[in-house]
Amino acid sequence: MKYIEDKEVIKRVKNGDKEAFGILVERYGDKVFTYFVKLIGDKEEAEDLTSEVFLKAFKKIETFKDGRDFLPWLFRIARNEGINHMSRNKKLTDLNLNISSINVEFERDFALYEALLSIPPKDRDIILLFYTENLSYKEISEVLGIPVNLVKVRLHRAKKKLKEALEVRNEG
């Protein structure tokens, strides 16, 4: 099947072709879902949040500016949804998260994943955007709404916290 670029798909959606939005769901559904699974550690909740994100993106598609990248815009919505979800479920922001409640398959490096869930969501978030979603610094700066240099600083701090959390677990 011929590959249709995001901007062309969005143009079609803006012109009233709702079915074209399915291309974006197919293209980015797994990415948004993976982000939520790793951010909150629950597959069922991640499915609900992913649905919410795509519905919001569809409703707001008129505000999407032509010429910009769709993925950072989509992740901006996803991140806001994730933050709202975590503030509603305060237990997920608790540093002493009970790992037995995590409803996900085993990660390749479960110790690392466990440590990741123990660091504050703000730090977890930036690590996921960089290492799981493979977004560039510039794309992350668009998602977070902060300058590129600050992205680098925050990512460095988040990695430091994760490394410390991992070492504490290894020692214990």
Next chain:
Amino acid sequence: MKDKEFEERLHSLSKMYVLKREVKEKIMSEIRKTEIHRKTSLGIVFAVLVSLIVLIILIPSPPYLTDSSYLIDESEFIGKFILYLENMDIFQWMFVQISLYLTIAFVGLFSVVVINKIRLKGGKR
């Protein structure tokens, strides 16, 4: 743990999860029932137009209604300008106001765009 080893472990986080087909279909069935929000931009244009009209109506004191000639020196630039304003009719005065509002709006908009560009400036990794 060495930094290099830690960096390698971080890449294990790239494992992806697959969103179930039924969830994707559920999203699309919801989208078929949903309308795109088009009211926001139209609402903003409408609000701006209304506030512009209200402002023009609520400022009914063009300088030509006042007499400040005894305060100014007609030979100076400012003095000539004030006299010019005083001799305007209502339509010219409205034109001046609209031009003023539009200039403020453009300067504001331009500043926002420039600030955004500066904030997001930076290269790809």
